[in-house]
Amino acid sequence: xxxxxxxxxxxxxxxxxxxxxxxxxxxxxxxxxxxxxxxxxxxxxxxxxxxxxxxxxxxxxxxxxxxxxxxxxxxxxxxxxxxxxxxxxxxxxxxxxxxx
Numbered sequence: 001x002x003x004x005x006x007x008x009x010x011x012x013x014x015x016x017x018x019x020x021x022x023x024x025x026x027x028x029x030x031x032x033x034x035x036x037x038x039x040x041x042x043x044x045x046x047x048x049x050x051x052x053x054x055x056x057x058x059x060x061x062x063x064x065x066x067x068x069x070x071x072x073x074x075x076x077x078x079x080x081x082x083x084x085x086x087x088x089x090x091x092x093x094x095x096x097x098x099x100x
Contacts, residue, residue: 007033008055010045012065020061042067
């Protein structure tokens with residue numbers, strides 16, 4: 001049995017919204033996802049996924065397009081690696097040039 005992955009594109013109302021819709025639609029197409037909706041409100045995207053079970057995945061173009069106070073909260077552990085505990089970076093001191 002072939003499983004069809006249904007996708008919602010979450011694209012907030014931005015000046016260049018059409019650009020992001022095209023980028024996300026291209027992403028979905030390359031993965032053979034069926035786009036079932038394009039929404040501008042996070043609440044609506046969540047309702048379609050969790051309440052109506054209308055989609056299997058929600059796609060957005062960029063992490064910073066997601067609302068900061070969203071629920072459920074999404075986090076990417078490896079997208080922006082940080083220093084490991086105990087291995088914090090030390091600041092570099094500038095040394096005076098030779099002859100000064």
